[in-house]
Amino acid sequence: MSSDFKDRRRKTGIGFCFAWNGIKEVYQSERNFRIHLSVALLVILAAFLFGLSKGEWMAILLIMVIVFSLEMVNTAMERLLDFYHPEQNPVIGSIKDITAGAVLVASIGSVIIGMIIFLPKLFMI
Numbered sequence: 001m002s003s004d005f006k007d008r009r010r011k012t013g014i015g016f017c018f019a020w021n022g023i024k025e026v027y028q029s030e031r032n033f034r035i036h037l038s039v040a041l042l043v044i045l046a047a048f049l050f051g052l053s054k055g056e057w058m059a060i061l062l063i064m065v066i067v068f069s070l071e072m073v074n075t076a077m078e079r080l081l082d083f084y085h086p087e088q089n090p091v092i093g094s095i096k097d098i099t100a101g102a103v104l105v106a107s108i109g110s111v112i113i114g115m116i117i118f119l120p121k122l123f124m125i
């Protein structure tokens with residue numbers, strides 16, 4: 001194996017570690033992230049119990065990934081803004097509102113997708 005290839009592999013490994021630390025950091029510090037994770041685990045359990053189709057699995061997994069990713073971007077944005085501009089400012093406030101709004105939009109979407117998939121199955125019981 002060339003040293004260049006080994007170097008690149010080592011860098012990828014380190015990058016993965018940093019990214020994993022980021023996920024751990026958000027998990028430990030953000031209550032909303034932990035709530036979303038608990039709900040996601042319950043939904044995955046329900047998905048196994050109801051035997052979802054491949055398309056239904058893809059829909060719930062995709063929306064979960066979107067919610068978690070936006071939650072992390074929202075947290076990063078809040079920290080960035082607090083670091084560079086700790087004072088109150090209407091522009092900072094509206095940027096934080098917008099990124100929080102993005103999480104809310106995805107969360108509402110996830111509830112709607114969940115209802116479309118699970119409600120008919122619940123009514124059949």
Ligand SMILES: Nc1ncnc2c1ncn2[C@@H]1O[C@H](COP(=O)(O)OP(=O)(O)OP(=O)(O)O)[C@@H](O)[C@H]1O
Pocket residue numbers: 030032074078085086087088089090092093094096097100
């Ligand atoms: N520097 C600021 N200037 C003006 N308004 C702010 C500022 N910081 C926060 N806000 C307002 O307070 C809200 C909450 O901001 P904060 O940074 O406390 O997020 P949070 O409560 O930790 O949110 P989350 O629950 O998503 O982590 C913002 O959406 C914004 O409306």
